[in-house]
Amino acid sequence: MATGRTHRPATRSRGIPEATVARLPLYLRALTALSERSVPTVSSEELAAAAGVNSAKLRKDFSYLGSYGTRGVGYDVEYLVYQISRELGLTQDWPVVIVGIGNLGAALANYGGFASRGFRVAALIDADPAMAGKPVAGMPVQHTDELEKIIEENGVSIGVIATPAGAAQQVSERLIAAGVTSILNFAPTVLQVPEGVDVRKVDLSIELQILAFHEQRKAGDAEAAAAALLPPAARRAAEAAANRKGPDGDVPAVMPA
Ligand SMILES: NC(=O)c1ccc[n+]([C@@H]2O[C@H](COP(=O)([O-])OP(=O)(O)OC[C@H]3O[C@@H](n4cnc5c(N)ncnc54)[C@H](O)[C@@H]3O)[C@@H](O)[C@H]2O)c1
Numbered sequence: 001m002a003t004g005r006t007h008r009p010a011t012r013s014r015g016i017p018e019a020t021v022a023r024l025p026l027y028l029r030a031l032t033a034l035s036e037r038s039v040p041t042v043s044s045e046e047l048a049a050a051a052g053v054n055s056a057k058l059r060k061d062f063s064y065l066g067s068y069g070t071r072g073v074g075y076d077v078e079y080l081v082y083q084i085s086r087e088l089g090l091t092q093d094w095p096v097v098i099v100g101i102g103n104l105g106a107a108l109a110n111y112g113g114f115a116s117r118g119f120r121v122a123a124l125i126d127a128d129p130a131m132a133g134k135p136v137a138g139m140p141v142q143h144t145d146e147l148e149k150i151i152e153e154n155g156v157s158i159g160v161i162a163t164p165a166g167a168a169q170q171v172s173e174r175l176i177a178a179g180v181t182s183i184l185n186f187a188p189t190v191l192q193v194p195e196g197v198d199v200r201k202v203d204l205s206i207e208l209q210i211l212a213f214h215e216q217r218k219a220g221d222a223e224a225a226a227a228a229l230l231p232p233a234a235r236r237a238a239e240a241a242a243n244r245k246g247p248d249g250d251v252p253a254v255m256p257a
Contacts, residue, residue: 016087020061026051027058028084034077043074085118095122095154097180099171100163101131101141104186108162109137122154127167144174151178158182165189172199 030050034042044062048055062068062075065083069075085091096114098105101124108114109124124141126132132143142150150156159175161168161183168187175183176197185191185201193199227238 016064020064021088023051023053023057023061024084024088026053027061028081028088028090031077031081031084035081039077041070041074042077044069047075090118092118093120094118094158095120095156096158096160097121097123097125097147097150097154097156097175098160098162099125099144099147099175100161100167100187101126101136102162105160105162106136108160108186109139119158122156123150125150127163144171147174148178151175151180156180158184160184160186161191162186 027047030047031042033050034047042050044055044059048058051058053061059069062080065087067075067080067083082091096119098108098121101109105124105126109121114121121137121139123146124136124139125144125147126141127144129143131141133140135141151159157180159172159180159182161171161175163171165187166189168185168189169191172183172185172191172193176193181196182198183191183193183200185199186203188203188205191199191201227235230238
C-alpha cells in the first residue's frame with residue numbers, strides 16, 4: 001500500500017533493484033508464517049503463491065541474495081528468514097518516533113506488529129500541550145518541544161508522521177534537522193525533503209480510489225458482457241441507447257426481448 005518516493009537510484013549500491021527490495025517484506029511475511037508453523041522447506045511456487053508474487057520473479061529476486069534453493073527440496077525457510085531480515089536491516093533494533101498522536105497516531109502506537117519486526121517505538125510526540133504526559137499504548141506522550149532531544153538521545157533515524165497535512169512539512173523539517181533520515185508519512189501531502197532522505201507515504205484513500213477505478217471497470221465489463229448475451233434486436237437497441245447516453249449518464253432501460 002505504501003508508495004515510495006526515494007532519492008535512491010533504481011538499483012541499490014549492493015546491486016539489489018528497488019523493485020526486489022519492495023518485494024522482500026512480502027516474502028518475509030509469508031516465510032514468517034511458514035516458520036511459525038515449523039515448515040522446514042518451501043518450493044518457489046508455494047512461496048510465490050503465499051507472497052502473491054510470480055514464481056519466476058521470486059527466483060530472480062532470491063538470486064540477488066545469493067539464494068538458489070535446492071532442486072527438488074526448495075528453500076530452507078529459517079535460512080531465508082535470516083537472509084531477508086539481514087538484507088532489510090531487521091537484525092538490528094530501529095527506534096522510531098511517531099509524531100501526531102491523534103486517532104491514527106494512537107492506533108499506530110498500539111499496533112504490536114512494529115516491535116515484533118524490530119521497530120521499537122521510542123517516543124510518541126504531539127504538539128498539543130494538553131496531551132503531554134498522557135499515556136498512550138503504555139507510554140507518556142511527549143511535547144514537540146522535546147522532539148530534537150528525543151531524536152538525539154534515542155539515536156532515532158526513522159520518523160512516522162501522523163499529523164494533519166498542514167503540519168507535516170514543518171514536522172519533517174524538524175525531524176530531518178534533528179537527524180532522522182527516513183520518514184513514513186501518513187499525512188496526505190507531498191513532503192519536500194533533501195537528498196539522502198527516504199520518504200514512504202501511506203494513503204488508504206488513494207488505495208480505495210484505485211479499487212473504485214477497478215470496480216467501475218468491472219461494472220462496465222459486466223454491462224458489456226450482458227449486452228453481448230442479448231438477442232440482436234435488443235442488442236441494437238441497447239447500443240443505440242448507449243449512444244444516446246447523456247452527460248448525466250441517464251440511460252433508458254432496455255429489457256431483453
Ligand atoms: N494514510 C492514511 O491512510 C491515513 C488514514 C487516516 C488518517 N490519515 C491522516 O493522518 C493524519 C492524522 O489523522 P488523525 O485522524 O489521527 O487526526 P487527529 O486530528 O486525530 O490527530 C492529529 C494529531 O496531530 C497533532 N498535531 C497537530 N500539529 C502537530 C505538529 N505540528 N506536531 C506534532 N503534532 C501535531 C494534533 O495535536 C493531533 O493530536 C491526517 O493527516 C490524516 O489525513 C491518513
